[in-house]
Amino acid sequence: MLPEGLSAESLRDMYYCMVLTRTCDDRAFALNRQGKIPFAATCQGHEGVQVGAAYALKRGTDWIVPYYRDTALAIAFGVTPREQLMCLFARKADVFSSGRQFPNHYSVPHKNIASISSIIAAHVTHGVGMALAFKMRKEPAVTLITFGEGSTSEGEWHEALNFAGIHKVPAVFLCENNEFAISVPQRLQMAVENVADRAAAYGLPGVICEGTDPVATYLCVREAVERARQGGGPTLIEAKCYRAMSHTSDDNQLTYRTAEEIEALKVRDPIPRFEGWLKERGLIDDGTTEELKKKALAEVNEATDWAEEQPPPTEEDLYTHVYASGPLS
Numbered sequence: 001m002l003p004e005g006l007s008a009e010s011l012r013d014m015y016y017c018m019v020l021t022r023t024c025d026d027r028a029f030a031l032n033r034q035g036k037i038p039f040a041a042t043c044q045g046h047e048g049v050q051v052g053a054a055y056a057l058k059r060g061t062d063w064i065v066p067y068y069r070d071t072a073l074a075i076a077f078g079v080t081p082r083e084q085l086m087c088l089f090a091r092k093a094d095v096f097s098s099g100r101q102f103p104n105h106y107s108v109p110h111k112n113i114a115s116i117s118s119i120i121a122a123h124v125t126h127g128v129g130m131a132l133a134f135k136m137r138k139e140p141a142v143t144l145i146t147f148g149e150g151s152t153s154e155g156e157w158h159e160a161l162n163f164a165g166i167h168k169v170p171a172v173f174l175c176e177n178n179e180f181a182i183s184v185p186q187r188l189q190m191a192v193e194n195v196a197d198r199a200a201a202y203g204l205p206g207v208i209c210e211g212t213d214p215v216a217t218y219l220c221v222r223e224a225v226e227r228a229r230q231g232g233g234p235t236l237i238e239a240k241c242y243r244a245m246s247h248t249s250d251d252n253q254l255t256y257r258t259a260e261e262i263e264a265l266k267v268r269d270p271i272p273r274f275e276g277w278l279k280e281r282g283l284i285d286d287g288t289t290e291e292l293k294k295k296a297l298a299e300v301n302e303a304t305d306w307a308e309e310q311p312p313p314t315e316e317d318l319y320t321h322v323y324a325s326g327p328l329s
Helices: 008-033 047-054 071-076 081-089 122-136 149-153 155-167 195-202 214-229 259-268 270-280 286-309
Strands: 063-065 143-148 171-177 206-210 235-240
Touching: 008 047, 008 071, 008 081, 008 214, 008 270, 008 286, 047 071, 047 143, 047 171, 047 214, 047 270, 063 122, 071 081, 081 286, 122 143, 122 155, 122 171, 143 149, 149 155, 149 171, 149 195, 155 171, 155 195, 171 195, 171 214, 195 206, 195 235, 206 214, 214 235, 214 270
Parallel strands: 063 143, 143 171, 171 235, 206 235
Antiparallel strands: none
């Protein structure tokens, strides 16, 4: 029996989205090491939670307020490899920020992806404000707000959850707990065992799910989204996942994690685990997985070549999208 709300086709699409994200991620780090892009941030180990969460939302109605590690969430919500690579190369036609921002700072309003902030947890308050607006306008939209467990040490995170709990805004708070805030392990970030334990302080349900499993995450987020849509208020979900690579291309995780520890994490890789789940149910076979991996590589290769050829911003573009133009209404 398939999970409620998911067809065989949508499950295969989820798998492809995870593979496509991993391919984009690998390409970003390769380009950085080649000196072609200045910066890359990985989401390897997070693909399951992000894709599962994306499929629990209503496209065109619900909004996501992501953070910088949400490549899979953005791709599952309609961002293309071309758009991802344009941002990495900081090209003029970059849809996120016209080549002005760090990679992975998504801003695609026509796809219901809100702009994020480099200031850790600042986007959480923005997302709560959006959810309050939806409630005041009596719109059926729900806001999914994502962050790492390190964000829960910031004051704005606590202020946002407190406000959301009081006003019962239609929001879902999704913590992608990969156990490290850059180099700081969770045990040195908080005295509680689970981030979800903090929900009770704000009158919210706190739920834990296996973030390396996209179906488990989908079911958990789907329930929270429908609860919010029906006026039940927000939920804090903690998805237990892991970060397979260094924090960013500027980090070296071997300075705070052993090689043995990193190698041991590979058993939690969400892509082969989901691939095995699909095969057990006869939804995919070896031939299909190989075809999908080749398709993803071809798509990323084409996007890389195309994006690299696009022109960068010029001096004439300095004030584009900085000041409003035209009559004010």
